[in-house]
Amino acid sequence: MTRAAVLGKPIAHSLSPVLHRAAYAALGLDWTYDAVECDEAGLPAVLEGSWAGLSLTMPLKRAVLPLLDEVSDLARATGGANTVVFHGGRRLGFNTDVHGIVTALAEAGVPAAGSAVVLGAGATACSALAALRDLGVSEAALVARDPGRAAEAAAAARRLGVGLTVLTYADPLPRTDLVISTLPAGVADAYAKTIARATGAFLDVVYAPWPTRAAETVREAGGTVADGFTMLLHQAVRQITLMTGHDDVPVEAMRAAGLAEIARRAGEGPSGQGPSDHGPSGHGPSGHGPSGHGPSGQGPSDHGPSGHGPSGHGPSGHGPSGHGPSGQGPSDHGPSGHGPSGHGPSGHGPSGHGPSDQGPSGQGPSGHGPSDQGPSGQGPSGQGPSDQGPSGQGRPATGL
Secondary structure (H helix, E strand, C coil): CEEEEEEECCCCCCCHHHHHHHHHHHHCCCEEEEEEECCCCCHHHHHCCCCCEEEECCCCCCCCHHHCCEECHHHHHHCCCCEEEEECCEEEEECCHHHHHHHHHHHHCCCCCCCEEEECCCHHHHHHHHHHHHCCCCEEEEECCCHHHHHHHHHHHHHHCCEEEEECCCCCCCCECEEEECCCCCCHHHHHHHHHHHECEEEECEEECCCCHHHHHHHHCCCEEEEHHHHHHHHHHHHHHHHHCCCCCCHHHHHHHHHHHHHHHHHHHHHCCCCCCCCCCCCCCCCCCCCCCCCCCCCCCCCCCCCCCCCCCCCCCCCCCCCCCCCCCCCCCCCCCCCCCCCCCCCCCCCCCCCCCCCHHHCCCCCCCCCCCCHHHCCCCCCCCCCCCCCCCCCCEECC
C-alpha cells in the first residue's frame, strides 16, 4: 500500500485527509493518507519514512527546504514548500499554495488585479505575493505586526520581482483592488469594516468557521469574496497530480467530500471536535453550496491545473529525475507548466527559523491599528484581536 500524509503542528483539524482520500477512492488507488503531528525538530526523522508524498503546513514549509534534494523554482522563490514528492530516492519540494490562491480568486471572478494588500507575513503570505505576480500586480503592500518580522516576505518579494511596501496595523490601509488575509481565524475580523472600505475583492484563507466576519462584511458592502476552502481544494488538486502522476484529478468528488466534512464538523459545535456551530449547514463556504464553476464559469476541470498529467517519468512529467523543463528543478505547475524564472538564491532556502503561517511570532495584529471592535483600535478585551477565534466553538481552521 502506498503511503502519503499531511504533517504539521497542530494537525488534528486538517481537512487534507478528507480531500486526498476522496481523490484516491475516485481514482481507484490503493493509497493511504493520514494526519501526522510533527514540528521542526521531528521533521528530519519523519522524512526518513516510506512515503510517496507529503503535504506540509505550519510550521514546516520553510523548515523543510534544507532537507530536500531538489527545490522547484517557485518553492525557492517563495521560500517555502508545502509539498514533498519522493521519487527515485530523492526528495522533491514544490509549492502548490500559489496555484490554490490564483484558482480560488479566478473561481470568485477575480482573474487579475492592479494593486493588492497582503495581511500577515508568514509562509502563506509569501505564496500570496507570488499569486499576485501571476495576477499582474507589480507593486503590493504587506501589513505585519512588526516590520522586522516581514524580512522573509520582503526577500520573497525581491526574488519574485514584486515591489513591496511594509506597513503595520497602526498605518491606514490603502485603497486597493484586492486584499488577501493570511491571518489565523478570527484575527482579520477585527478589521472587517476597514477591509471592506479599502477593497472590492477579498480572499480569506480561513475555511472554517465560514463565512468569517471579515468576508461577510466585504460581501455586504458589495465586494467579491474568495474563500479558503476553494484555495485548499485546488492546492490539493495540484498536490495529487504531483504525487500520483494522475492528470484526471476528481475535483468535484473532492469538493463534495470537503464541504460535507465542514458541515459535519459545524454540526458538532462546542464539543471541541468541529470548528464552529455557526458554520455552514451543509452548504459550501459561501453559504450557497458548491458553485460547480471553474475559473471560466463552465465548471471546474477534472484534468488538474494544466489539463496534462505527468508522463510517468517523475513528479513533474519532464524526465526521469523529476526535473522541470529547464532541468534546474522540479516544476510546480505540473507537466505542461513552467515555474518562475528562478531568479532566487541557490535553492537552499531559509534555515527554517522564519515566522510561521500564523503571522509574525504566531500572533495576529498588535491591536494598534484600525478596528471595528472598540475605541483606540483595540479588540473586545482592550488588548487587540485574539488569535484564538471565537471561544467555545472549536478550533477555527486555516491551512492544510
